[in-house]
Amino acid sequence: MYMAKITNLVAIMVSSSLLMFSGAAAGGGAIPVEIVKQGQRYVLLRDGRPYEVKGAGLEFSDVSVFASHGGNSIRTWRTDNAQSTGLEVLDEAERNNVTVALCIEIGRERHGFDYNDEEAVARQLEYARGEVLKYRDHPALLTWIIGNEPNLHFKNPRVFDAINEISKMIHELDPNHPTTSAMAGIDAGLADLLKQRAPDLDFVSIQMYGEIVNLPRYIDEMGFDQPYMVTEWGAVGHWEVPKTSWGAPIENNSSEKAANYLKSHQVAIAPNPEQVLGSYVFLWGQKQERTPTWYGMFLEDGTETETIDVMRFIWTGSWPENRSPSVANLLLNSKNAYQDVSLVSGNTYEASVEVSDPDGDELRYRWEVMHESDATQTGGDREDVPKTLPGLVKAASRGEAVLTTPEQPGAYRLFVYAYDNKGHAGHANIPFLVVK
16 A cells, blocks of 8 residues: 555656746755865865754744754655645745755655565656755755665665665756765664665765764764764654553653753764764654654644753753753652552542742643553654543642542553743653553
């Protein structure tokens, strides 16, 4: 089914791209981008001037808010996200003096794409050609990303041959923008595959989460001496954290996430300016992935969290005038998430959280119970939001509440949000198991 969808998409997009090409660049034409080596350092030049990428993965959020915090470049995961076309994304970026690393979506082996199918690979190449023709002359375009994590759970190395062919095609049609492909992690074997099968790429893009603190060591041990970007990094991944005895991953609270963002940048990105061309933090927005709060730097209602404070500091050297609430211990029945909170159905239990506001703002609390996610998807694939169970939590006082457990045994999660009423919030959650 996935291959059929790609085939139909290719046919539609190739034909439409030829019609749209004449009006693709709303601005003043392409701004040349290149990578040069100056002494021992690789430098990304845009219009002949050094351009350090201060970026974020952004698809459905306000670009002007991103720019106001000091960011200068966004990355996508496809050229058309079903809400905005690539042209609309590029135009909005240009209006805010922001560039775009535009990703051309390609087939993933884990979704059923067969890189031994020469016809499917050829159709994919033509689809990519159409996307390049549409957007190559836009002034906000910075670089092309050929596929997101095509190496995740792959077995057929011909995926890298296909990436190389797309890169060669791009260079033929568009001499103004470099090419890359966003890899899930990096090791010596992957680096060798890219060197052997995709040598046309101008640089490598790497995506790591909790393990990113080890990236400098991996780069050194591999003897990897080429330029690279980090095109996804941020929260510790749900596959990297401890789990409860019933398998629920334990999520960091918003302040722990913020501290981890700062540490990750200081340890893994900032110390290697000789090779790192910049980075795109994940995610400038909100999404469901195991929980509604795991990876997004915003809440669903657009409220900012402490990770945005951190990125503003990283990008500008200054903290925002008004800071987000700081969250500490969340306890349920006097236990934390690492203590396997098991509760009896239909009973009441006390919950408490420690929250402070750096600016002394009055805080408003919201408590919520959700079913534990049963998602097994990988690579950020779409997940359903777990069902919310209303009416189970009654706020008792500031930072305290009483939970009435569901009658139905099973795995659940208690969430708490603390709002400063200035557009910022802190959050935490704790998984719990209900038994008879």
